[in-house]
Amino acid sequence: MCESIYRNRxxxxxxxxxxxxxxxxxxxxxxxxxxxxxxxxxxxxxxxERNEFELYYQPxxxxxxxxxxxxxxxxxxNHPTRGLLLPSVFIPIAETxxxxxx
Numbered sequence: 001m002c003e004s005i006y007r008n009r010x011x012x013x014x015x016x017x018x019x020x021x022x023x024x025x026x027x028x029x030x031x032x033x034x035x036x037x038x039x040x041x042x043x044x045x046x047x048x049e050r051n052e053f054e055l056y057y058q059p060x061x062x063x064x065x066x067x068x069x070x071x072x073x074x075x076x077x078n079h080p081t082r083g084l085l086l087p088s089v090f091i092p093i094a095e096t097x098x099x100x101x102x
Contacts, residue, residue, distance in 0.1 A: 040093050044094055044097070054077075055075055056073075056074045058074055077090050
């Protein structure tokens with residue numbers, strides 16, 4: 001119990017420091033993150049039009065025999081200015097904005 005209290009308290013302290021730093025800099029706390037998500041969402045629509053997505057196939061190998069037993073399809077976004085983006089960057093935004101249904 002003491003450990004979880006310490007973790008919660010420590011997390012709150014870090015958040016407090018972050019809030020104070022952002023206020024001192026004149027930057028809204030969530031403004032940067034929100035702006036980033038909006039930029040990705042806008043770029044995401046353009047990426048679909050420009051065919052910037054790349055599909056990679058990764059073999060699934062049985063360790064005992066070394067035999068390929070399947071393939072896994074992996075999608076990557078080859079962004080023109082940011083380079084190759086992992087799905088963890090754009091899939092949550094695509095799901096939130098409804099872009100996955102296109």
